[in-house]
Amino acid sequence: MVEFRHKTPLIDQLETGPWTSFVSDIKREHESRMENPKGIDYQFNQDCCDDLLGVLELSYDHGRTHWKHGGIVGVFGYGGGVIGRYCDQPEMFPGVAHFHTMRVNQPMGHFYSTKYLEQLMDLWERRGSGLTNMHGATGDIIFLGTSTPQLEEVFYELTHNINQDLGGSGSNLRTPSDCMGQSMCEFACFDTQEICYQLTMEYQDELHRPAFPYKFKFKFDGCPNCCVASIARSDISFIGTWRDDIRIDQEAVKAYVGGELKSNAGAHASRDWGPFDIQKEVIGLCPTQCMSWDGSKLEINTPECTRCMHCINVMPRALRIGLDTGCSLLLGAKSPILDGAQMATLVVPFIKVEPPYDEIKETVIEPIWDWWMEEGKNRERLGELIKRQGMQKVLEVTGFKAIPQMIQEPRSNPYVFWKEDEVPGGFKRDINEFRKYHQR
Amino acid sequence: MAFISSGYNPDKPMEDRITDIGPRYYEEFYPPVIKKNKGKWLYHEILEPGIVVHVAESGDELYAIRCGGCRLMSVSHIREIMEIADKYSDGYVRWTTRNNIEFMTDSKDKCMALKADVLARKQPGGCYKFPIGGTGASITNIVHTQGWIHCHTPATDASGTVKVTMDTLFDQWENMKLPAKLRVSMACCLNMCGAVHCSDIAILGYHRKPPLVDHEYIDKMCEIPLAIAACPTAAIKPSKIDWNGKKLNTVSVNEERCMFCGNCYTMCPSMPLADTEGDGIVLMAGGKISNRIDAPKFSKVVVAFIPNEMPRWPTMTATIKKMVDTYSANANKYERLGQWAERIGWEKFFEKCELEFTHHLIDDFRDPAYYTWRQTTNFKFT
Numbered sequence: 001m002v003e004f005r006h007k008t009p010l011i012d013q014l015e016t017g018p019w020t021s022f023v024s025d026i027k028r029e030h031e032s033r034m035e036n037p038k039g040i041d042y043q044f045n046q047d048c049c050d051d052l053l054g055v056l057e058l059s060y061d062h063g064r065t066h067w068k069h070g071g072i073v074g075v076f077g078y079g080g081g082v083i084g085r086y087c088d089q090p091e092m093f094p095g096v097a098h099f100h101t102m103r104v105n106q107p108m109g110h111f112y113s114t115k116y117l118e119q120l121m122d123l124w125e126r127r128g129s130g131l132t133n134m135h136g137a138t139g140d141i142i143f144l145g146t147s148t149p150q151l152e153e154v155f156y157e158l159t160h161n162i163n164q165d166l167g168g169s170g171s172n173l174r175t176p177s178d179c180m181g182q183s184m185c186e187f188a189c190f191d192t193q194e195i196c197y198q199l200t201m202e203y204q205d206e207l208h209r210p211a212f213p214y215k216f217k218f219k220f221d222g223c224p225n226c227c228v229a230s231i232a233r234s235d236i237s238f239i240g241t242w243r244d245d246i247r248i249d250q251e252a253v254k255a256y257v258g259g260e261l262k263s264n265a266g267a268h269a270s271r272d273w274g275p276f277d278i279q280k281e282v283i284g285l286c287p288t289q290c291m292s293w294d295g296s297k298l299e300i301n302t303p304e305c306t307r308c309m310h311c312i313n314v315m316p317r318a319l320r321i322g323l324d325t326g327c328s329l330l331l332g333a334k335s336p337i338l339d340g341a342q343m344a345t346l347v348v349p350f351i352k353v354e355p356p357y358d359e360i361k362e363t364v365i366e367p368i369w370d371w372w373m374e375e376g377k378n379r380e381r382l383g384e385l386i387k388r389q390g391m392q393k394v395l396e397v398t399g400f401k402a403i404p405q406m407i408q409e410p411r412s413n414p415y416v417f418w419k420e421d422e423v424p425g426g427f428k429r430d431i432n433e434f435r436k437y438h439q440r
Numbered sequence: 441m442a443f444i445s446s447g448y449n450p451d452k453p454m455e456d457r458i459t460d461i462g463p464r465y466y467e468e469f470y471p472p473v474i475k476k477n478k479g480k481w482l483y484h485e486i487l488e489p490g491i492v493v494h495v496a497e498s499g500d501e502l503y504a505i506r507c508g509g510c511r512l513m514s515v516s517h518i519r520e521i522m523e524i525a526d527k528y529s530d531g532y533v534r535w536t537t538r539n540n541i542e543f544m545t546d547s548k549d550k551c552m553a554l555k556a557d558v559l560a561r562k563q564p565g566g567c568y569k570f571p572i573g574g575t576g577a578s579i580t581n582i583v584h585t586q587g588w589i590h591c592h593t594p595a596t597d598a599s600g601t602v603k604v605t606m607d608t609l610f611d612q613w614e615n616m617k618l619p620a621k622l623r624v625s626m627a628c629c630l631n632m633c634g635a636v637h638c639s640d641i642a643i644l645g646y647h648r649k650p651p652l653v654d655h656e657y658i659d660k661m662c663e664i665p666l667a668i669a670a671c672p673t674a675a676i677k678p679s680k681i682d683w684n685g686k687k688l689n690t691v692s693v694n695e696e697r698c699m700f701c702g703n704c705y706t707m708c709p710s711m712p713l714a715d716t717e718g719d720g721i722v723l724m725a726g727g728k729i730s731n732r733i734d735a736p737k738f739s740k741v742v743v744a745f746i747p748n749e750m751p752r753w754p755t756m757t758a759t760i761k762k763m764v765d766t767y768s769a770n771a772n773k774y775e776r777l778g779q780w781a782e783r784i785g786w787e788k789f790f791e792k793c794e795l796e797f798t799h800h801l802i803d804d805f806r807d808p809a810y811y812t813w814r815q816t817t818n819f820k821f822t
Contacts, residue, residue: 010751014600015565017607022510022599024563029514042441049514052589059588059597060750063716067592069709076453085590101590108466110535114522116469117533121515121522127446130515134535137583137633144512144590149443156448159458179537183474184494184502186481193466204460224731228537231736232638232729239731264774266486267576270615273773285774287733310733310774317483335632337701338672340808341738343638379670 002031005047006054010061026053029130043127043153044146051095052129052145055087066093073100073148075155079210081166082151099129099145102154103167105175105200106141108193109183119162127154138217139177140167165204171379172210176200178220179227187312188222189240189325190353196220198357199365206369213376216369223321224309230333230344235382236365237330237344238353242322245302246311252318253278253298264314282311326352329364331394332383342383347394349405363398371397392417471532471544473502489616490572491551503551504542507558507570508581508606508613511539512589512599520561520569528554538581538623540574576616579609579764584626585633587645592709593702594628595645595719596748601756602626605643608757609764619771619780622764623728630701640777641760642724642739649718650698651711655681659689662708667691670703699805721746721756725763725789726778737778742790744800759795766793791822 181192587598727739
């Protein structure tokens with residue numbers, strides 16, 4: 001029987017109920033470390049999991065956290081990838097007195113082989129707490145808790161033995177992340193994994209060495225369903241779309257109407273919603289009313305379609321995305337800190353997504369970075385800079401022409417900041433010449 | 441514990457240093473059926489909650505089974521996942537964007553054997569190690585932040601609030617009975633690591649007391665101008681204080697202006713906000729990230745404050761359950777929670793969900809606030 005030093009009556013109540021329990025899991029790791037059947041020479045405190053449970057119990061008792069700010073820790077030459085963390089009761093919980101996090105750049109799409117996972121687990125069991133996050137909110141594999149001397153050791157082993165680098169943190173390019181994309185999903189309009197990987201590799205310097213005013217995120221959604229939430233949380237949001245017709249299999253449409261195929265790929269199967277009604281469930285819910293069904297043929301008026309995905313989601317075996325695919329680029333999403341949340345704003349309605357992605361890099365990413373690095377204030381996200389200096393400035397620095405797709409509606413005030421070169425004759429005028437015709 | 445060197449030489453940090461190599465190339469982790477059929481998938485179908493078959497143009501099939509996971513995961517648990525993946529899915533496994541584990545098999549038989557196997561695996565207290573579900577019109581796993589496990593700014597715990605919420609909503613995880621998918625997200629302070637601000641239901645930790653000022657230490661521990669500049673409402677000013685006969689540099693906080701964001705604390709550890717009574721939960725509702733039918737939406741604050749009730753937050757889970765059940769009983773097929781609330785009107789939403797409406801719920805934060813007030817006579821009596 002493995003002993004637990006700390007009594008944890010509060011958090012023990014999180015070990016019941018059907019959902020999987022993180023408390024039971026941390027206890028399991030403690031038992032594994034104390035029993036140590038493989039005879040591992042632990043390089044970080046063997047009893048750290050017990051102390052972590054103790055800290056957590058204390059927080060459940062106090063209703064307050066017991067972690068301090070990160071100190072400046074990291075690996076040589078990198079400004080990101082490690083987050084320092086110290087406990088504010090180190091005497092009570094020496095096993096987690098120093099408990100730094102390392103961010104490991106996840107493989108795109110979060111695909112793993114067990115061979116690779118085993119290398120990561122062997123390393124982290126020996127040199128860290130044996131606890132991870134799979135995954136952090138940005139997408140990285142999170143190694144949760146180790147000491148300062150182990151940071152370089154972990155990094156050395158990661159790079160030398162596992163061919164694997166750290167991810168981003170701080171005021172730099174954060175680890176880009178993507179949806180499963182074309183690997184498993186028929187809705188994906190571009191190869192999210194490939195562009196995510198290639199841009200991660202292209203911008204390694206920006207990812208590891210903070211030179212930005214604040215964090216900067218790329219996220220890649222293969223279609224407008226936005227499973228990776230790029231539109232809500234990335235500075236450049238890549239969302240797959242297409243320009244041609246939705247491909248229709250009329251026989252499959254009839255199969256949905258006839259009830260042989262289940263609507264929305266079976267997503268509603270646990271409840272009886274009555275027989276499928278194409279008029280009500282597809283045609284009637286189409287936001288642009290660009291579809292019609294005459295009982296034998298489904299028609300879509302493509303120029304009116306905004307590609308919202310509803311009809312495709314409902315009838316995936318009858319409707320497929322078009323063949324002329326690419327992505328839309330939207331800029332400036334962020335969560336509420338500091339000035340309120342912002343959704344990303346559409347700047348490029350359509351761009352092809354093809355290696356080596358020069359057009360995306362040269363006409364969007366790099367001009368935007370140049371502007372933001374020049375004008376952005378400390379801790380100002382791109383979206384806030386866009387709000388402060390205006391969409392006109394985005395057009396100026398990228399050279400894109402203003403088009404109505406960029407807005408929901410035109411401005412309702414006429415306060416246009418006309419520029420001198422837009423007005424014939426410019427702003428320089430002669431008051432004496434004016435006075436010849438207009439008395440004082 | 442004897443120190444074992446990896447080979448790194450602290451005296452010569454640049455010796456043999458390898459940097460900027462990025463992640464491993466994803467393709468080496470694709471199961472063969474994905475490598476072969478990537479970009480050529482024809483359709484997918486949810487066979488039962490948690491199990492999805494993907495069918496390729498080639499006729500190949502891929503069965504994916506979705507298991508809930510704690511975002512916080514031990515090496516031992518991951519080794520168990522590896523054992524399952526080796527046994528049933530040729531040593532491949534993936535995680536979803538919402539902390540679920542997906543095992544991929546090439547036959548339905550293997551998939552069903554895997555299902556029976558993992559459902560029999562329980563933790564000592566009876567919790568499933570690998571609950572199956574989270575597909576289609578259901579509630580999938582809650583994405584969340586670190587909370588009291590590992591963060592310096594939380595106003596509540598993350599893993600614990602998620603555990604009790606998923607226990608409460610487990611029926612909607614295991615079944616696909618809702619009008620549409622319902623995404624719950626959790627952030628333990630308003631820095632909101634992750635996209636909780638666009639979720640059908642968001643659980644948010646919030647502070648309600650202005651920062652304490654550790655006058656004796658602030659000038660030694662912090663760059664005072666950075667703390668002042670960090671305040672979004674300009675509530676912090678430089679000041680001086682007499683301290684044991686010495687004049688010390690410090691700050692003063694205009695408490696009426698404080699919005700409790702904790703940005704000063706992020707820049708300056710001498711300004712902590714955490715407080716037992718002050719801290720607790722905000723509930724938000726009606727957001728989404730999908731462009732389906734209408735544009736993505738922000739979540740709206742529907743409950744301004746619920747106290748932290750450790751260890752199982754009963755008021756919070758009961759309030760969430762009431763919202764989910766009311767939505768489920770009233771919304772149309774395909775209608776997301778926010779779309780339903782907008783169709784019936786938010787005044788009706790509060791009535792039906794039996795939520796008290798208080799002045800805290802009327803926006804008063806800067807210009808966008810005006811656009812959330814009602815400028816029409818079209819309203820419903822409740």
